[in-house]
Amino acid sequence: MLETSARLLRLLSLLQAHREWSGAELAERLGVTPRTVRRDVDRLRELGYPVNASPGTGGGYQLGAGAELPPLVLDDDEAVAVAVGLRTAAGQGIEGIGETSVRALAKLEQVLPGRLRRRVSALNAYTVPMLREPMPSAVDPAVLTELAHLCRDAERLRFAYRGHDGAVSRRIVEPHRLVCTEHRWYLVAWDLDREDWRTFRVDRITPRPPHGPRFVPRTPPADDLAAYVSEGVSTRVYAERAVVRLLVPQQEAAGRISPSAGTLEPDGPDACILRTGAADLDTMVVHVLMTGLPFEVLEPAELTGALRAARDRLDAALARGGPDGPARGGDSVPER
Known part of the structure; x- marks a missing residue:
């Protein structure tokens, strides 16, 4: 049996993790009796945590929004600062912390008092970020947190979806689950x-509540949803697909190829396999060449033919002229 203080922390964690x-x-999770659970809930309430209880066979315990922020965690100004920072990080798709930001924001907003929610909303509504590059797909952090709650609570989602x-x-x-790449968020459902x-x-989802019911x-x-989404947005969605061996280590290739452009897997210490897709073979040729890496085509065979055709067009263009090539009509450029 857990000691009281450790058990209270465990209880609080469970209440935050599920609706x-x-x-x-x-009682089963904590290894105690239902009576002990009731006493522990009362202790959390005494500490300022807003635990709601509903009676009856279908009732239970739920961590709700209270009149004040729970003590010994954050004061009002700190809570606002953290919420704004988390919303900014989630909305800008900062690499490596996007999903963590959404989870933390969902937990914080669950217990954020109404007066502080209004302050956070005002700051976000009237703040304009100055970015070096515009984000390719703006995502409303409120939508992210709504989706995170529905994923956590296993509730059906109704929404309008705008296709490409x-x-x-x-x-x-x-x-x-929610999955984020460098600049985009995806929902797996x-x-x-x-x-x-x-x-x-x-960024193409517009929730249309009410949501529910719950589902199993x-x-x-x-198992690897990040790889699943990467393959889906870079390969499965396209009519033409290719498998290419890049003659560089996977780590080097990963610095040039984003997860939304293709999936990589090691092929020995000095090479890796790229799986990618495109609308047509000509676009595929450009896509592969733009990696700037040495490669060889594994499949399809038609891609090799498209590369030869592109090479011939380039040779012909260079032969027709340019600053460093022959003049039009095949005449040589006189030496100066």
Whole structure:
């Protein structure tokens, strides 16, 4: 049995990790009796944590928003500063901390008093970031936190989705996880109408509440969801797909190729395999050449033919003239 102080921290962590727990579930997780759970909940309330309880067989415990921020955590100004910082980090897609920012923001906003939420909203609404480069896809942090809550609580999501062609469709899904790349957020979810896993760009999602009901989470489509999303947005979505051996170590290739452009896997110490896609073979040729890395084509064979055709067009263009090439009509440029 856990000591009281450690058990209180564990109880608080459980309440933050899930929307609602029954007394029996908490007792089983903590290895105590339901009566001890009730006493521990009372202790958390005495410390300032807003734990709500609903009676009856369908009732349970839920960490809610209180009149004041729980003590010994953050004061009002600190809470506002942290919330604004987390929203900024989540919205800008800062590499390495995006998902962590959303999880922390979801926990903080769950207990943030109304007066502080208004301050955070005002700061975000009237603050304009000056970035060196515009973000390719702006994501509302409020949408991110809403999706994070639904993933955590296993509640169905209803939303309008704008496709790449601008067409809008209505979707109902069972959200599973949020995945972020350098500049974009994606939602991995089970699409109820299509009866299959789908990946949605979050900047194209407009939630249409009410959401729910709750669902039993399914087995995810892959153990490595980051690799799954990377393959989906860089390869599976395209008509033409290619497998190319890059003649450099994987770590070097990863510095030139983003997860949204292709997936990489090691092929010995001095090479790696790139799997990627494009709308057509000519675009694929440009895509592979723009990596700036030595390579050889593994498949499809048609890509080798497209590379030869591109080489011939380049040779012909150079032969027709230019500052350092022959003049038009095949005449040589006289020496100066």
